[in-house]
Amino acid sequence: MAGASLALGLAQLSEKYQAKLNRPLSIAIIEAVAPDANHPGFDARSIAIAHGSVFELTRLGIWPKLASLGTEIENIHISDRGHFGMTELNAEQFNLSSMGQVVELAKVGKVLFDELKQHDIKLYCPATLDTLKTDATGHSLTLSNGQHIRTQLLVAADGAHSKVRQALKQDIEKVEFDQVALVANVQTDKPHQGWAYERFTDTGPLALLPMSSESVQGKSHQPRLSLVWALDSEQAQALKTAPKAEFLASLQRAFGNRAGRFTEVGERVSYPLTLSYMPRPIYHRTVFIGNAAQTLHPIAGQGFNLGLRDVVGLIDAIETVIKHSQQQQQALDIGQHTVIHDYLSLREADRSNTINNVEFLVRGFSNQYWPLVAGRSLGLRLLSWCPPLKAPIAHKAMGWKSA
Incomplete structure (x- = not known):
């Protein structure tokens, strides 16, 4: 989902600046398997797309294609089994129709795959990365089917066991x-x-x-x-x-x-x-997004939502360099050092805060030490007794940027 969302967002960006670009952005996706019932990334699982993510997907022109597949989350009930702590978050309290949407990955995968074909996006499928060679101006990729690709910017959206990350020998913390x-x-x-x-x-x-x-x-x-x-x-x-x-x-x-x-x-x-994350999800002319950059415990349902914010951050960094190259009348290089480090700057605080918050929730609510149990139960009750305290919690639950 992260890779397809990025490609579609970049296609929209290319169309937006088409009149000003010497040539449209050249976008390619390498995908191992077309989505169907056996696709490993679009299986029977469902995910929560938070309200903030629906907003961003709408901005990218993607959500209108997916809206019919969504089931609204109107209320969230949070409780601590065997203890008195519980609270509720209600969309109505925040003047919203929903806190987010639930979609089935199998159905979403097919829609996104079909949508890719409606844009100027080169789709290499079925294909996987075979070899990767890097030099000063970009990367040369050889695919499993023998085809070759040359790119200024390589985006690894290839999951927790990223072949790109392994090929570039980049560190990951677990x-x-x-x-x-x-x-x-x-x-x-x-x-x-x-x-x-x-x-x-x-x-x-x-x-x-x-x-x-x-x-x-x-x-x-x-x-x-x-x-x-x-x-x-x-x-x-x-x-x-x-x-x-x-x-x-x-x-x-x-x-x-x-x-x-x-x-x-x-x-x-x-x-x-497992919580896994790259301390620096960038490399020379390479950006890691979604599960390739970090995988989270599902306790707060923030995995895809954090990955989508990666997507939006990268699109914003690329749009900035497009504008700058036009103002300076320079040749466009979307893999240049400025793009990579602007992306890191845009994403660093949100990534760090979200990862730390999720780990805190896991540790705090999996611990049966009685003072901690009493404290978290009281905290949940306070949210019920004092509704204004819910706003920061709801803000995070709805997937708005954590900074």
């Missing part, structure tokens, strides 16, 4: 949380009415996001929720393979009845939870 995320779609016996839930349990956070209804096993319009449940590895493996009834009963005990009775669960998948 923090292990000793947790595994169990992910599945579940059904309940009552409509979700736009509610999302974040429940902190003894094993870690349990999140439920509202999804569109779907006909399943002959039953129409069954309410669905996207589940992300943090567990230790032993618990995750046991629940991943447990009989359906046993899994649903365990989920009910951990979450409670606020969302209704859990009646069905889809395919269960799991992955280890």
Whole structure:
């Protein structure tokens, strides 16, 4: 999603300055697999697109293509299992129609892939990076299909195991949380009415996001929720393979009845939870964005939203150099040192603050030390008792830039 969003945003930027550019920006995407049911980046998972991200996607001309796929998050309920702390965030309190949207990656992937073909974007698919050679003026890429690309600016949007990062031997820091995320779609016996839930349990956070209804096993319009449940590895493996009834009963005990009775669960998948980040997500004529630059714990649903702010920051840095080159009547070089370091300057504070905030939440709400439990429960209650205190929390939940 990050790479496709960037390419579409740059295509729009190229069209905006078309009359002033000697030639349009030359944009290419290298993609291993076309989106379908088996695409690893656009599988059955859902993600939350925060209100701030919807705003940015609209500005890039992308959200109108995706809007029909979204399910609104109108309210967020936050609770600490077994303790008195709980609070709610409501879109209405902030004069908004929603706090964000939930989309299914499989459907979004197909729309974005089709949209790429409507613009002047060269698509190398199926193809992967084979070799990468760097010199003073750019990069020379050889692809798995034997094709060659020469570029002034290389953007690595190739995920947590970035081949570009490995090829350039760039450092990455990792923090292990000793947790595994169990992910599945579940059904309940009552409509979700736009509610999302974040429940902190003894094993870690349990999140439920509202999804569109779907006909399943002959039953129409069954309410669905996207589940992300943090567990230790032993618990995750046991629940991943447990009989359906046993899994649903365990989920009910951990979450409670606020969302209704859990009646069905889809395919269960799991992955280890790790915070990884590049201290400097730039290199010579190279920028790393999205999961290639940082992967977050899903506790706050900020992964794609932070990655999209990377996208917007890079587009802004490139637009600045386009304007400057026109004013100075210079040849345009979008991979020059100024672009790379302007991007880093634009993104540094937001990246650092978001990463630190997410790690603080994970540590703070996975700890059962009683003074900390009492403090966080009181904090959640204070948010309920004093609504003005909710504004900074809502600001972050809605994906607005953290600076």
